[in-house]
């Protein structure tokens with residue numbers, strides 16, 4: 246069996262459909278489907294490794310702790326972090342960025358300081374910074390994007406020279422534009438002014454090989470559920486010296502060293518930042534998810550992905566009145582588009598009836614979509630295991646839907 250067929254056989258929805266109808270799932274940027282091998286692990290661990298981690302001496306707790314910590318080591322190796330102590334488990338990218346914004350701002354952001362993000366961020370990498378800037382009396386500034394969706398870094402030197410910029414936070418890959426951003430260049434430039442950088446890798450971890458040491462980013466966030474792991478899982482990577490220096494945010498069990506009525510000393514990272522009972526079974530699935538992702542990064546699957554990108558890019562742009570947002574050679578398998586005179590949600594609704602699961606609306610990126618002058622878009626985000634035949638059927642169906650709605 247070819248690798249792609251073997252991978253596809255792991256997803257029950259492909260053979261079983263949904264509500265009695267077949268479905269081509271093109272909404273992976275929101276969440277991925279989970280392979281059967283991972284679901285079997287999840288079920289096994291619910292039965293035989295369900296006990297609180299790091300606390301009890303009994304065998305169920307030992308099993309749970311072993312799987313939880315094995316996932317941390319797997320994540321360390323997957324992103325090439327220096328130590329598993331740099332891997333904080335969270336419930337997803339949103340939780341990672343809220344955690345970072347709060348611990349970083351407590352220690353390092355004051356009145357009149359600047360936090361820098363880009364105009365193309367997901368709400369999760371915008372709202373937490375707006376909130377902490379407001380509470381610290383700091384200012385949030387935006388790196389502009391050009392019409393084609395690429396960053397305009399020409400303002401960077403001017404801003405960084407002011408010495409008020411305390412951190413830059415930017416997406417590795419935009420969830421709207423599908424463009425791989427020049428994060429290496431941004432990090433190098435920021436570091437030349439001594440400014441640390443956080444990368445929102447919610448899409449980046451899915452579509453590119455992430456090596457945090459080669460990137461030299463100071464922090465990197467991502468969600469497990471977009472990379473085939475269980476829902477409610479995620480990671481905040483941080484360089485150890487920062488994690489040792491920064492204060493905890495949430496207080497509770499496991500994040501403490503000693504507690505008295507008069508005060509508390511804290512655990513070392515990463516547990517300092519993991520207060521309370523974590524989603525230990527969910528997080529443990531990061532290990533089989535990473536094993537699965539390695540298959541998707543084989544040359545056969547990468548070739549398939551490239552074929553799909555090239556086909557969709559060409560065919561979408563051929564449709565009369567359809568405009569794709571973002572135009573860059575650094576495109577991943579993610580396209581957002583609008584069609585003149587047709588409402589985005591009508592397209593998604595009719596396409597659903599034809600068996601295609603798409604996303605429509607503001608994509609949690611309201612300022613960016615409004616900047617382009619739209620009130621919503623349609624987004625397709627196939628997975629590397631989708632086939633050219635599915636993409637061809639998609640283009641044909643889309644053509645039909647547009648002519649019905651025009």
Ligand SMILES: Cc1ncc(COP(=O)(O)O)c(C=O)c1O
Nearest residue numbers: 337338339367369420447448468
């Ligand atoms: C670029 C980006 N950042 C952040 C998020 C938020 O991720 P989550 O909802 O898993 O916390 C998403 C989700 O789509 C995203 O695409």
